[in-house]
Amino acid sequence: MIPFRNSLPYDIQMNEVYASECPFCGQSHIRLPLKPSEIEQLRGGGIMKRPIVFPCCHTRLQLVDADGDYLLADRPLRS
Numbered sequence: 001m002i003p004f005r006n007s008l009p010y011d012i013q014m015n016e017v018y019a020s021e022c023p024f025c026g027q028s029h030i031r032l033p034l035k036p037s038e039i040e041q042l043r044g045g046g047i048m049k050r051p052i053v054f055p056c057c058h059t060r061l062q063l064v065d066a067d068g069d070y071l072l073a074d075r076p077l078r079s
């Protein structure tokens with residue numbers, strides 16, 4: 001079970017994945033270097049880990065799971 005504080009809310013618009021807010025620098029509406037199909041693979045277990053780099057502040061994050069609303073990271077994103 002991944003704790004809630006490791007979760008990052010996302011939206012899909014026009015086949016692009018957006019985070020509503022970057023947990024590291026606070027910038028809003030960040031387009032993530034991730035495809036909706038990759039979120040499906042994270043959800044289904046097709047890929048176990050997917051590193052992403054935030055375009056706003058270049059923070060590197062390892063995604064380990066997802067659901068319909070949240071991406072789940074391997075470390076806390078909120079306190």
Ligand SMILES: [Zn+2]
Nearest residue numbers: 022025056057
């Ligand atoms: Zn950022």
